[in-house]
Amino acid sequence: MADELVHIAVDRGVATITLDSPHNRNALSRQLRAELRGHLSAAIDDDDVRVIVLDHTGPVFCAGMDLKEAGGAAAGDQGVNEFPEILDQIRTGPKPVVAKLAGPARAGGVGIVAAADIAIAASTATFAFTEVRIGVVPAVISVTVLPRLLPRAAHELFLTGETFDATRAATIGLINSAVPAGELDAEVKRYTDMLVLGGPVALAATKALLRSEPGDFATMLKLSAEFFASEEGQEGITAFAQKRRPNWVPGD
The missing domain is CATH 3.90.226.10 (2-enoyl-CoA Hydratase; Chain A, domain 1)
Structure with a gap:
């Protein structure tokens, strides 16, 4: 072999x-x-x-x-x-x-x-x-x-x-x-x-965004709102307020 x-x-x-x-x-x-x-x-x-x-x-x-x-x-x-x-x-x-x-x-x-x-x-x-x-x-x-x-x-x-x-x-x-x-x-x-500090779902969506043609504001506002309301987005916002790392960040 x-x-x-x-x-x-x-x-x-x-x-x-x-x-x-x-x-x-x-x-x-x-x-x-x-x-x-x-x-x-x-x-x-x-x-x-x-x-x-x-x-x-x-x-x-x-x-x-x-x-x-x-x-x-x-x-x-x-x-x-x-x-x-x-x-x-x-x-x-x-x-x-x-x-x-x-x-x-x-x-x-x-x-x-x-x-x-x-x-x-x-x-x-x-x-x-x-x-x-x-x-x-x-x-x-x-x-x-x-x-x-x-x-x-x-x-x-x-x-x-x-x-x-x-x-x-x-x-x-x-x-x-x-x-x-x-x-x-x-x-x-x-x-x-x-x-590694980025949310995995957010990173994937951002990669897709970078490959796409520029969108209109209405479409981008909808995408933004979806991520603010998502489980990952809410965890990131909560972690920021609590001055801790989000749960997706790998441990040492």
């Missing part, structure tokens, strides 16, 4: 899913994709999980699709048809997802970064949309990437395939921040510590 290429660990409401295939730069092989899908589903279905962190071993976050598996494939038969589902699990799942990059991301790996709600990279990390340089199109990842990027930057980087650094990635909206490598763990923890 092949060794597992993706691991999951849960600690105080945070599920850390780790890509562990450094021999091929954490490329999205058939096995890695299947395991990533499974662990994402497990974290989404686990009521004890409030936040998901996508981490990696080795020097590269994710090199994109495993081209050794894609060679000679006909259209519609590349074995990657489930990749949109992975991106959708990250993008539309009810729990906040934080991408943690200690190293480079390429192609499909950048699509994963863009799908995450928050992305933090070491300042030494680099990025590139390398698809055009091998004669293919960054089609699937465009669904998650284009809403993040400044339009001029998207045209430049999609068309040229040029490598760019983490500082520029933050400037154009691909990631939230670039930090020194030694500060990466602390910066990710700073975000997860904040995210």
Whole structure:
């Protein structure tokens, strides 16, 4: 039986899913994709999980699709048809997802970064949309990437395939921040510590709100009133008045 290429660990409401295939730069092989899908589903279905962190071993976050598996494939038969589902699990799942990059991301790996709600990279990390340089199109990842990027930057980087650094990635909206490598763990923890304070139902609804077109005031007023009156909303209001943590916050 092949060794597992993706691991999951849960600690105080945070599920850390780790890509562990450094021999091929954490490329999205058939096995890695299947395991990533499974662990994402497990974290989404686990009521004890409030936040998901996508981490990696080795020097590269994710090199994109495993081209050794894609060679000679006909259209519609590349074995990657489930990749949109992975991106959708990250993008539309009810729990906040934080991408943690200690190293480079390429192609499909950048699509994963863009799908995450928050992305933090070491300042030494680099990025590139390398698809055009091998004669293919960054089609699937465009669904998650284009809403993040400044339009001029998207045209430049999609068309040229040029490598760019983490500082520029933050400037154009691909990631939230670039930090020194030694500060990466602390910066990710700073975000997860904040995210676990949010009500799980409210977080899911807020993720959906962020993906939707701007609503009218009447619709938004109705949504707001529903949450103020909800069990979670009332618990949050009561906890605030009593100067205690709400009951959804994981214990130490």
